[in-house]
Amino acid sequence: MTADIAHAATPPSPEELEPVVTPDHGPRWHRLPIVHQLRSSVGLQRAMLVTGLVLTGLFVLGATFAPLVAPYSWAQLRDGHGLFGAQLPPSSTHLLGTTVGGYDVLSRVVWGSRTALLTIVTAVVLSLFIGVFLGLVSGYFGGWLDRVLVVVADAIYAFPSLLLAIVAAIVISGGQSSMWNGILAAAISITVVFVPQYFRVVRSEVVRVKSEAFVESARVIGSSSARIMTRHVLRNSVRTLPLIMTLNCSEAILTLAGLGFLGFGIEPSSAAEWGYDLNKALADVTAGIWWTAVFPGIAIVLTVLGITLVGESLNDLADPRLRIRRAAGGKRAKGRVPDEPTNQPEEAR
Amino acid sequence: MTITNDLAADAVAPAPADDSRGRKGGGALGRYLLVRFLLIFPTVFILVTVVFVLMRATGDPITAALGGRLPPEQLHERIHQAGYDRPILVQYLDYLGRIVRGDFGTTLSDHLPVTKVLTTYGAATLELALYALVVAFLVGIPLGRIAAARRDRLPDAGLRIAAILGYATPVFFAGLLLKLIFSVWLGWLPPNGRASTRDLITMKTHGARTGIYLIDAISTGKWSVVADVLQHAVMPALALGLLTAGVFLRLVRTNMISTLQTGYVEAARSRGVAERRLVRAHAWRPALVPIITVIGLQIAMLLGGAVLTETTFEWKGLGFQLVQYLNARDFVAVQGMVALLAVIVAVTNFIVDVIAALVDPRIRY
Numbered sequence: 143m144t145a146d147i148a149h150a151a152t153p154p155s156p157e158e159l160e161p162v163v164t165p166d167h168g169p170r171w172h173r174l175p176i177v178h179q180l181r182s183s184v185g186l187q188r189a190m191l192v193t194g195l196v197l198t199g200l201f202v203l204g205a206t207f208a209p210l211v212a213p214y215s216w217a218q219l220r221d222g223h224g225l226f227g228a229q230l231p232p233s234s235t236h237l238l239g240t241t242v243g244g245y246d247v248l249s250r251v252v253w254g255s256r257t258a259l260l261t262i263v264t265a266v267v268l269s270l271f272i273g274v275f276l277g278l279v280s281g282y283f284g285g286w287l288d289r290v291l292v293v294v295a296d297a298i299y300a301f302p303s304l305l306l307a308i309v310a311a312i313v314i315s316g317g318q319s320s321m322w323n324g325i326l327a328a329a330i331s332i333t334v335v336f337v338p339q340y341f342r343v344v345r346s347e348v349v350r351v352k353s354e355a356f357v358e359s360a361r362v363i364g365s366s367s368a369r370i371m372t373r374h375v376l377r378n379s380v381r382t383l384p385l386i387m388t389l390n391c392s393e394a395i396l397t398l399a400g401l402g403f404l405g406f407g408i409e410p411s412s413a414a415e416w417g418y419d420l421n422k423a424l425a426d427v428t429a430g431i432w433w434t435a436v437f438p439g440i441a442i443v444l445t446v447l448g449i450t451l452v453g454e455s456l457n458d459l460a461d462p463r464l465r466i467r468r469a470a471g472g473k474r475a476k477g478r479v480p481d482e483p484t485n486q487p488e489e490a491r
Numbered sequence: 492m493t494i495t496n497d498l499a500a501d502a503v504a505p506a507p508a509d510d511s512r513g514r515k516g517g518g519a520l521g522r523y524l525l526v527r528f529l530l531i532f533p534t535v536f537i538l539v540t541v542v543f544v545l546m547r548a549t550g551d552p553i554t555a556a557l558g559g560r561l562p563p564e565q566l567h568e569r570i571h572q573a574g575y576d577r578p579i580l581v582q583y584l585d586y587l588g589r590i591v592r593g594d595f596g597t598t599l600s601d602h603l604p605v606t607k608v609l610t611t612y613g614a615a616t617l618e619l620a621l622y623a624l625v626v627a628f629l630v631g632i633p634l635g636r637i638a639a640a641r642r643d644r645l646p647d648a649g650l651r652i653a654a655i656l657g658y659a660t661p662v663f664f665a666g667l668l669l670k671l672i673f674s675v676w677l678g679w680l681p682p683n684g685r686a687s688t689r690d691l692i693t694m695k696t697h698g699a700r701t702g703i704y705l706i707d708a709i710s711t712g713k714w715s716v717v718a719d720v721l722q723h724a725v726m727p728a729l730a731l732g733l734l735t736a737g738v739f740l741r742l743v744r745t746n747m748i749s750t751l752q753t754g755y756v757e758a759a760r761s762r763g764v765a766e767r768r769l770v771r772a773h774a775w776r777p778a779l780v781p782i783i784t785v786i787g788l789q790i791a792m793l794l795g796g797a798v799l800t801e802t803t804f805e806w807k808g809l810g811f812q813l814v815q816y817l818n819a820r821d822f823v824a825v826q827g828m829v830a831l832l833a834v835i836v837a838v839t840n841f842i843v844d845v846i847a848a849l850v851d852p853r854i855r856y
Contacts, residue, residue, distance in 0.1 A: 295538040300840055303797035305829055312822060313545045320664065396661055400799055403663050404814055420663060427667050428682050439664035448660035454655065478514050489712050 159234040179459045182390025199446025204252050206257035212252035232433055239433035241422060247433055251441045253414035257325060258445065262394045264329035266387055272333065274380065281348030281379075282371050292345070295338035304400050305400075307331035311406045324412065328398045334337060334389050335397065342344065345377035385460065388453030399442050406457035416442050441469070520848065531837045536587075538833035542826055543586055551575035552599065552822040555826060566696030595831050598816065598824035608812060614702025615808030616622050619731065619800065620793045622724050624786070626732025627739050632782075633745025634736075638779075641768045643746055650740060657737035662796045666730040666803035673726060673771075681723050683805040690719045730801045735789055742785055746754060746778035783847045790839045 180191060204211055228447075232239045232247075239247050250364025280288045298306065304307035310331035351357065360370050361368055416438040546552070553569050556590065570576055574585070591598070591694070603611075638650040674682040685704055686694070694704070697711040702803035708720040748758060753776045759773050760766075798810030805811065807827065816824040 156827060188642070293533055294537050294541075297534045300534070301538055301833060301836060302791045302795035304798060308817065309542055309545050309825070309829055312817075312825070313548050322594055392659070399661050400663070400795075403661070403799060405801065405818060417661075420661075420667065423667065427671050428676065430671075432671055434620065435664075435667045435671070438543060439661070439667065442661055442664060443656070443659045450655050450659055 143187060143385060147204070156327045172383060179235055181457055187455055187458055188298070188350040190451050192454075194448050194451025194455060197444055198452055201255055201445045201448060202259065208256045210254050211251040212246075214246045214249040215253075240421065241434045247419075247437050250414040250419055251416070253438050254416045254419070254441060255445070257400060257413045258395050258416050261325050261328050261398050262391045264325060265394045266390055268329060269333040269336035269340055270387065273337045274344050274376075274383070276337070277341045278343025278348055278371055278376055278379070281345035282352055282367070282375060288345075291341065298334070299338040299342070305333040306335055307397050307401055308404065308406065310334045324415070326402055327406075329394075331396045331401065332397050336393075339386060339390070340383070343382060344379055347382070348375055351375050351378045358377070382460075385457050388456060390447055392416040392453070393448040395446050395449070399448075402438065498855050506632075507736070523848055524845060527841060527848075531574045531841050534837045535834050538837070539587070539590060539830045540794065541582075542829050543583060546822055546826045548577060551748050552826070555820050555822050557733075581772050584838060590830065596823050596827035598821055598827070600816065600819045600821040601646075605831055607825070608828065609809065609831055612644075612701075612809045612812045615704075615806060616794075616797050616801070616810060618703045618705065618724075618807060619727055619797055620790070621805055622728035623731035623735060623793060623796075623818065624789075625815060626728050627735035630733065631736035631739025632743055635740040636747060637746040637768060639747035639751065639774070640766075642744075650744075654737040654740045662734055662799045664731050665733065665798060669726045669730055670803075680725055685723050685806055686716075686724075690716045691719065691730065693788050721756065727804045729802050730803070731793065731796050734796060735793065735825070736794075738756065738784065738785065742782055743778055746781055748775040752775045782845065783850060784843060786843055789834050790843070795834070 154162070179187070180195075216480060241247055241250065253441035276291060280291045307328075308331075311327050314330050342434030355368060357374050359375050365373070399420070402415045402419075403421045405418075419438040420435060420442075423431075423438070426432075426434045551570055551573075553573060553575060554566065567576075574582065577585075595607065597604050598608065634650055636649045641647050660714060665705070670682050673680045686708075693711055693713065693716055694707045698706075701707055704720045705717070705724075708716040748768070749771065751837055756773050759769060764773070796808070797808065800806065801808045801810035802814050809832075813825065813828050816828070
């Protein structure tokens with residue numbers, strides 16, 4: 143497994159993620175993914191994108207520099223003056239109070255971002271690689287393998303993802319576990335849920351791309367299937383993936399928190415996890431102790447909000463029908479939209 | 492979860508058209524329904540298999556539940572009795588055979604058949620899901636219409652941000668906040684449960700049997716009981732319903748915006764039909780059709796959300812019970828319940844697709 147992850151952790155090269163054709167002129171850094179969108183956005187969409195980027199940036203910074211930001215460690219119960227004490231209201235020594243277990247809420251919120259970030263990255267990278275690989279092979283070769291994979295992916299897709307994640311979490315960790323085991327368990331549970339999404343998207347793109355003339359030409363001049371798949375088909379089939387990735391990041395946080403809330407998280411001594419803390423706060427709330435629940439909850443909301451805003455804005459900016467243009471003659475361009483995706487059923491197989 | 496799917500669907504071209512779509516012809520509806528019905532079986536089969544393989548990859552459930560608490564000989568005895576020492580393939584075929592006969596296993600911790608667990612606690616989950624759907628409809632659809640009619644202006648921006656916020660808030664955190672505000676600080680609503688003990692007894696003595704407390708309460712004929720049941724339902728319904736409302740809002744908005752730009756609406760506009768009437772009479776109905784199909788996906792999401800909501804509010808339904816079994820490490824019960832839910836999800840999706848096909852002829856292919 144570890145070998146797998148080490149392999150999967152190498153980020154996809156930028157050329158792979160970037161649209162193949164970029165007609166933009168100007169300095170090279172203007173063409174970097176986020177910078178490009180930031181420059182082309184305007185008005186409300188720019189505000190959404192900037193808000194999202196700021197929130198996401200804070201989250202990543204908090205996760206990276208957790209040891210510097212957090213006043214205490216996530217499992218620290220005492221300092222030089224003795225035990226912290228349980229369920230203390232916010233004060234100057236404990237800015238956000240202490241939990242029922244006697245931990246410092248602020249420290250656990252900050253350290254929780256690290257757990258969340260590690261889980262997201264592992265989950266998204268894993269599902270990206272597995273999903274893209276399966277989608278590519280399935281869409282390119284077709285046949286019975288394709289049919290089986292499509293039916294399996296649809297069956298999994300239609301099932302409540304949290305339940306699936308619970309089952310996967312049982313398998314991987316048998317319940318609670320240490321930090322890395324817990325992160326891996328949550329990440330793999332989320333991967334099980336995400337793979338069908340990447341699979342569906344990549345497969346449908348591959349099916350479309352493989353009938354294009356340039357693929358035909360490559361076949362005629364005798365390129366091998368492997369070369370056609372990686373060189374010609376793959377690079378034209380992954381345009382939408384960055385969008386789905388951002389959206390999946392936010393879903394990953396929610397699933398991790400949900401698992402933690404149900405008691406399938408990571409033990410409080412091994413790492414801080416927001417969902418787990420909310421579970422412990424359930425009893426506090428009835429007693430009117432609000433700080434143990436509100437702060438981890440707000441951390442989840444803001445993180446998911448930030449990532450979703452980035453994803454939404456990228457989505458809108460990538461779609462010329464949704465993009466708000468810089469006012470050219472006063473009125474914004476309002477083209478006809480013949481067939482915007484309407485979430486029509488994709489069943490009928 | 493489904494909101495992301497729906498976001499993704501916005502971003503991504505619709506999934507590939509299937510082979511069967513090309514063939515049009517006589518008896519289309521009948522054939523579509525038949526094919527769609529037959530599709531239930533492979534779906535259930537795959538999910539049951541996935542769950543079986545995953546659960547058995549951990550080892551046998553008896554060791555998981557009792558390992559360390561029983562001496563090894565006794566443990567082996569129990570494992571042998573339950574047949575978990577047979578070859579895995581034999582166990583799998585045996586398991587499939589039982590499911591075909593409607594036997595989803597018996598829980599280890601309290602020796603109930605899983606189907607009995609469903610009939611005991613299913614009504615509570617059904618009631619919660621219905622309340623949540625009502626909230627989602629009442630909130631999501633009108634607001635989606637407003638957002639579409641005022642596209643890219645202030646109400647639209649505000650509603651979109653509200654919808655994203657609704658998605659970003661986990662159900663259980665929303666539940667905790669509601670609890671904190673309305674039952675702890677304001678003291679307006681009861682924090683937990685489905686009814687107060689006194690009214691529960693009243694319903695029992697009146698021979699209430701449906702398990703859906705609203706019906707039971709009405710059948711007692713006492714308004715105080717009905718009021719009590721409804722008071723208990725407000726917060727769980729809001730927590731779960733608002734999540735779904737955000738999905739509906741986005742969906743109505745996107746679809747109405749696209750129908751507002753279709754040729755026939757444009758034609759009506761050129762005839763001088765008022766903009767308000769365009770929204771109300773012309774663009775509105777076609778935008779509703781995709782909602783029906785999304786409800787199918789939402790049912791799966793509601794079940795997932797119900798697990799979290801029920802845990803937050805101690806609403807004693809399937810989800811609450813599932814978590815009890817999880818904590819007791821009773822994986823036979825978990826496996827059985829998940830498999831049973833797979834059947835339910837597959838069947839509801841079928842029903843929803845049938846309704847969608849009846850409403851919208853374009854789906855029949």
